[in-house]
Amino acid sequence: MCETTVAAMAGKPVLYYWDARGRMECIRWLLAAAGVEFEEKFIETPADMEKLIKDGRLMFQQVPMVEIDGMTLVQTRAILNYIATKYNLYGKDAKERALIDMYTEGILDLSEMMLQVVISLPEQREAKISLVKEKTKNRYLPAYEKVLKSHGQDYLVGNRLTKVDIHLLELLLYVEELDSSLLAPFPLLKALKSRISSLPNVKKFLQPGSQRKPPPDMKRIEEARKAFKF
Amino acid sequence: MAGKPVLHYWDARGRMECIRWLLAAAGVEFEEKFIETPADMEKLIKDGRLMFQQVPMVEIDGMTLVQTRAILNYIATKYDLYGKDAKERALIDMYTEGIVDLSEMIKQLVICPPDQREAKISLVKDKTKNRYLSAFEKVLKSHGQDYLVGNRLTRVDIHLLEVLLYVEEFDSSLLDPFPLL
Numbered sequence: 571m572c573e574t575t576v577a578a579m580a581g582k583p584v585l586y587y588w589d590a591r592g593r594m595e596c597i598r599w600l601l602a603a604a605g606v607e608f609e610e611k612f613i614e615t616p617a618d619m620e621k622l623i624k625d626g627r628l629m630f631q632q633v634p635m636v637e638i639d640g641m642t643l644v645q646t647r648a649i650l651n652y653i654a655t656k657y658n659l660y661g662k663d664a665k666e667r668a669l670i671d672m673y674t675e676g677i678l679d680l681s682e683m684m685l686q687v688v689i690s691l692p693e694q695r696e697a698k699i700s701l702v703k704e705k706t707k708n709r710y711l712p713a714y715e716k717v718l719k720s721h722g723q724d725y726l727v728g729n730r731l732t733k734v735d736i737h738l739l740e741l742l743l744y745v746e747e748l749d750s751s752l753l754a755p756f757p758l759l760k761a762l763k764s765r766i767s768s769l770p771n772v773k774k775f776l777q778p779g780s781q782r783k784p785p786p787d788m789k790r791i792e793e794a795r796k797a798f799k800f
Numbered sequence: 801m802a803g804k805p806v807l808h809y810w811d812a813r814g815r816m817e818c819i820r821w822l823l824a825a826a827g828v829e830f831e832e833k834f835i836e837t838p839a840d841m842e843k844l845i846k847d848g849r850l851m852f853q854q855v856p857m858v859e860i861d862g863m864t865l866v867q868t869r870a871i872l873n874y875i876a877t878k879y880d881l882y883g884k885d886a887k888e889r890a891l892i893d894m895y896t897e898g899i900v901d902l903s904e905m906i907k908q909l910v911i912c913p914p915d916q917r918e919a920k921i922s923l924v925k926d927k928t929k930n931r932y933l934s935a936f937e938k939v940l941k942s943h944g945q946d947y948l949v950g951n952r953l954t955r956v957d958i959h960l961l962e963v964l965l966y967v968e969e970f971d972s973s974l975l976d977p978f979p980l981l
Contacts, residue, residue, distance in 0.1 A: 630898050648897055
């Protein structure tokens with residue numbers, strides 16, 4: 571049904587997306603945290619996108635798409651869940667997974683709001699930024715601080731590293747980019763941010779030269795908007 | 801206290817309906833506490849039972865779970881409707897997410913103000929047919945089996961049935977080109 575690239579056959583996952591954070595970044599983070607090397611094929615022109623669609627490799631004509639273990643997966647959560655299961659970052663049982671999922675979904679909701687800021691029309695941006703800051707401060711950060719306070723452990727679930735610690739670290743870095751004062755009232759989150767950042771694989775990913783993508787460049791977004799019509 | 805899950809939501813489909821479907825398909829009896837006034841909602845929030853001050857919320861097996869996907873994933877795992885291994889789960893998740901996107905798109909249309917509705921209707925119909933329904937028809941055609949994944953009932957068959965009924969409610973002719981669906 572779909573051609574398997576050489577890289578994918580060599581065993582490395584291959585990521586298909588724009589050279590941007592977008593909806594792929596959380597997947598890059600998780601692979602990096604799991605110590606998994608991956609390749610990337612960047613979509614640069616509408617023709618690149620059309621080819622992927624025409625070749626039938628995008629089930630819903632959308633990216634992210636990841637070739638992994640002989641599968642051509644789309645849908646961010648499907649990809650994240652598979653990687654987390656494979657690399658044992660998804661808790662020890664169904665109840666831990668339920669907590670991980672619940673916490674992850676909150677993080678994804680806030681991330682989605684942040685993504686909307688990036689792709690929204692310039693005149694809407696101010697209002698969306700205010701909304702993000704308000705939700706960050708009053709809904710999301712307090713919820714995760716409360717979890718850490720409730721058990722006093724170093725990780726959100728099950729007293730060991732799981733996918734949700736990585737998702738949270740990534741989110742906290744974006745919150746910091748948006749407005750570092752937002753983190754000030756949350757000592758346990760700040761401590762977690764420090765701790766997870768120091769894990770060897772994460773530390774490596776945070777260095778310059780890794781596959782981590784930089785903050786969005788508004789000029790490039792506007793150019794992409796015209797080319798890809800969103 | 802009988803051990804039945806308790807669902808907290810409005811007396812409406814919304815984001816809780818897929819959970820009701822899955823529990824029902826699994827043969828699990830459940831109770832519902834309907835939010836009827838803003839005061840009901842405020843109480844849930846004030847009692848600290850909604851991690852993100854949102855519903856759906858389901859009390860199940862001693863947990864107070866929010867977030868639709870977390871709840872669905874737990875129920876599916878518990879009642880063995882989530883495939884046999886990680887690869888089957890990946891397919892189930894991929895298909896489920898597409899179904900969620902399709903449901904969301906139809907829902908948005910339903911709540912859309914009448915003046916904007918007309919313009920959106922043809923886009924929704926086009927995507928329903930050409931992006932979503934065709935994708936699921938193709939899956940069924942590819943293996944010729946009675947269920948979407950793993951040749952037995954999983955959660956995604958239930959999710960798909962539910963959304964096909966919504967498509968039918970919206971415009972039953974949309975289903976015509978899809979015999980396997």
